[in-house]
Amino acid sequence: MNAYIVSVLVPLVFTLILRNSKKEKKRGLPVVVGGEPGYAIRNLRFTTPVTTAWEGISTLAELFEQACKQHPNRPLLGTRKLISRETEVSPDGRSFEKLHLGEYGWLTYRKTFEAVCNFASGLAQLGHKRGERAAIYADTREEWFIALQGCFRRNVSVVTIYSSLGEEALCHSLNETEVTTVICGSKELKKLVDISGQLDTVERIICMDDEIPSNLSLVDRSRIWNITSMAEVEKLGRENSIEPDLPLASDIAVIMYTSGSTGLPKGVMMTHANVLATVSAVMTIVPGLGNKDVYLAYLPLAHILELAAENVIAAVGSAIGYGTPLTLTDTSNKIKKGTKGDATALSPTVMTAVPAILDRVRDGVRKKVDAKGGLSKQLFDLAYSRRLSAVNGSWFGAWGLEKLLWNFLVFRKIRAILGGRIRFILSGGAPLSGDTQRFINICLGAPIGQGYGLTETCAGGTFSEFDDTTVGRVGAPLPCSFVKLIDWPEGGYLTTDSPKPRGEIVIGGPNVTLGYFKNEAKTRDVYKVDKRGMRWFYTGDIGQFHADGCLEIIDRKKDIVKLQHGEYVSLGKVESALFVSPYVENIMIHADPFHSYCVALVVVSHPALEEWASKKGISFTDYAELCEKEETVKEVYSSLVKAAKEARLEKFEIPAKIKLLPDPWTPESGLVTAALKLKRDVIRRAFSEELSKLYS
Template sequence: MSAYIVGLLVPLVFTLLLKNSKAGKRRGLPVDVGGETGYAIRNCRFTSPVQTAWEGITTLAELFEQSSRLYSDKCLLGTRKLISREIEVSEDGRSFEKLHLGEYEWLTYGKAFEAVCNFASGLAQIGHKRGERAAIFADTREEWFIALQGCFRRNVTVVTIYASLGEEALCHSLNETEVTTVICGHKELKKLQDISGQLDTVKRIICMDDEIPSNASVEQSIGWSINSISDVEKIGRENPVDADLPLPADVAVIMYTSGSTGLPKGVMMTHSNVLATVSAVMTIVPGLGSKDVYLAYLPLAHILELAAEHVISAVGSAIGYGSPLTLTDTSNKIKKGTKGDATVLVPTVMTSVPAILDRVRDGVLKKVNAKGGLSKRLFDLAYARRLAAVNGSWFGAWGLERLLWDLLVFGKVRAILGGRIRFILSGGAPLSADTQRFINICLGAPIGQGYGLTETCAGGTFSEFDDTSVGRVGAPLPCSFIKLVDWPEGGYLTTDSPMPRGEIVISGPNVTVGYFNNEEKTKESYKVDERGMRWFYTGDIGQFHADGCLEIIDRKKDIVKLQHGEYVSLGKVEAVLSVSPYVDNIMMHADPFHSYCVALVVASQSTLEDWASKRGIAFTDFADLCEKEETIKEVQTSLAKEAKKARLEKLEVPAKIKLLSNPWTPETGLVTAALKIKREVIRKTFSEDLSKLYAH
């Protein structure tokens, strides 16, 4: 019993001390930098913005070369061996690909650097000239990383493109940047072949897979040279070329957005921009080193993953590659009896987006509820006890009791991600407070929430390792100044009480050059103040807490970021779907805590009643007809057809709808005199209906 009391009291004393130390101190510090509000917030532990964490290192190419020299014999890049692919057919006739994957096979830092140098030389030997741009169009894998670093050693600007990008956006990205070399996987090569006639400047393809179509037949049909990445490395190994290293101000990457708000914009990032974010994160996450193992599965075409892998490789950690569909033992593409990536790799660090963490949470709760009985009561008790402790209660589960619950309950949950996770970075979209707390308790590891944008190289804010609060995105990274600017139209002012509110604007060495070939949009979003400081205007609305931590509370425009990080332009989608004959008016709704959109649809009474009459559907009045399941299904089918015609992305199509029988008129206050919808008024008026759409 005495051991139990000691185990209980020690962490309580530690907690009291912590509250009076770093955890309770101001994390953000107001500094006078002029501008519209007269001050900005910076990280209180640094007197000036961090630009590099390593003396003499000013580019990403230099950073990787240093790591390769320091950690030459340590593992860097790991890929699971593919044993077999199988097709399984479900009872309803649908077929699914299942993978049988083996252990991880590793490249050391030294071998990876050798491959990078060979690729750089081979790139020059196959005809890629200085000043030409290369694009990487593929899923995340070790060849992606090698190709990126190889391009950096030749000072080749890399255009990054999501593997899931649609044809129109893909053509736009490649043509706008005048890409001559595309580095891609086998499936992406097929996409390129389909649109080859629309690509103006592409001359050569480097395929990451050795199994590529007959070079002669493809080259003859589309006029491109095609080599595998192993062929390029072999050519470079046999014909080495001296490195042509970049300068800090050279553009390292032109990163294209997902393009769901129209054609994608290419954000130009210099080596010094990305290095500033990487260096700043180094100061926040404690103890990263060569013993850590990082699970990489998010798109490297996204700045969050690209920056994270540079942090990991900078400190000598190992990067094991996986995918969202093979992440756990129960993932969709994992063959029954085969272990998922996390179980095999046993990572200590990972980056995640809220959708993945929500999936883990939902999976755990589903299993707990399915078991019921004693198992569920034990889980609920353990969770309640740990939650009390996390919330600062003296009577929560501390010390030996915490160890007991870890052994009996939470150890099984942690095994889902390998059992060794010690830190998770969540970014790309807001993480719900419930999920953040759930994952924190069940995995026993802190979740660092970050806020940033492609335009700021993912740098903006980052929660401290000891910050146990939820719903906030932390204090400014040491590379950034954060400032709020009044937005009177939305009712957000820096003079608001109890916390200043406004549009978030960011300055610092991580703020990028601008948008490629789009000076008008660059001038609109990047502004220089009277002191010469350059600020990026995010369009997001935030509020500062008293300790200098930021909370995201709204979006300035009707463009919403979903859980997966993709943007949805509500106005664009509304314009497309309003063409449906069943629609009199429509308002799309989306929020960052869900992966799908919903819609309020004012139904066309004459069209729907005519449809119901032909189908022999009985109804008492129009309101009754709008409530019927077959009516809702018919309207949804019509919306899906219009969405398909307009080639909308799946995430842009409303997953659920509410049919309304009463029209929106200026008299109701729901639309303007010009019949434009008043989005905020409608949202408040139908808040209960919207909540129900998300609840079921």
């Protein structure tokens, strides 16, 4: 009888489960918003956009104060002690700095709140007046977070600036916002000293480090600015405490400067309500986020993705341990051999990552597996294939006890790379390849939430939910956002396309920012308010909706591409700079978001190339042969690099590899227009093989 029941029930259960696994979960819902062309998608679980997840909380300052009162004795900010700096010399004679770092030391929520309040009072005592702006210009660290929250308690708008920003962009950002106080590290202070004569409004510097840089004498300190250490500011505030001047939801919290991909950077104005909307929405997506979680922070806090993430973590009572990309793992470049990387020392449960970091983990694992070979490689390949089958829905994959066995035998050591306790990874800033996403899912045993958003939407747009195992998509709308597509006929993308509607991605909701600082023309171009008062941001990205309401990014409207590390490359800008090379008759820069560098197709100038070959005594039968010679490629590439440096291009803007083409691009060939403008899509298709080889 029991055997009979089993024989009936088991197939029935399998059938029901298989049907359920194939059933598409609805993650978004079509709704008409604003009466404009197309339809918007919202998150199925919310009828109206989420503005706050906490009753009575409307600003980031209130949110932080509430968290500190709820979790006073829990650890909040953690930093590793620097034991020593050492210099190692490689076999080829190059020297590298290596760090010996100790364990994490922690500030509790109570101690952090005290530091924040003291800093806020000290800032006022230094003479920073209401209405003046402060800039934070430093790498990610606990002092960055304290300074940010301290400024919020004085209702000071914070200008965030990447520590890697060039001199011209740095001057522009500080002068345009009329910053009077700059909060920075000693490394950044050295840069500020070099451009001190170009800064119009800066009056005081607060240095996060106690040591003032050696290139700044006492005479310079008094002549240029009032320079104070952060410890001194906190001491001043502790001895002269004043009441906070808390902001309203509509007040500007942050003016965040972009990386300046199209020339000088633009400052995006974010209110407290804008950022709080994204923070609140993320709270609804990541399950069980709470005071038992530990977050590894190493991405730039000057980027909205990291700033929003750390505010989420602090809001729920979790701990934030600070690290750097160069000290992340035991084998990172700046970690002394035999000592722990940040992830090993911290054992985080949650982290944010950019695709480049995840690609590095994947490549590192694969290299180690291939190097070992033999039985170890066979076990890994078998375990991976079994788990891949299971993730893809096959009942012949590794489930139950077999899954536990493979985790113990194979994947346990891999998970130890990031501390062994990771339960969720948020990936953003650039597209994540499906191969890497699946590899990390299996090897780390943790889901990856891939999100899509922009600085202009406070990183809010879409986010893949915890149980979404698909790859290549960026999820359904966050609960704070509406997302819709609008036709772009010029590119051939229409919302009526079948089977999936396609078009330019437009995001609306309380997370959409006010616009660009002192740039009304650009603001009007990309921010629109509809008849219902909904504010929309036109992203310039092209996407398509899946049947379950999830979004996939498929193209970009403009010729600006974000590389794997998150840097933007303006193709036209780079082409114009390199066009001055005498060897260039025409050029097209190609940037692939799944790589960290760009490449170039170069149509050579026959006269210039022939003259060079003659001087070098190089013989050739035709230009095709000459273009294939190694010395020719080196000569042209050297000329391009020279032109790039003269134009002050960033390193990532300079093509890493080039392909020389002997035949001109003409309107007759269909590769350029009658006005000789590049037809990028046509050229990409025509030279797809050459481009693939450049990335191989």
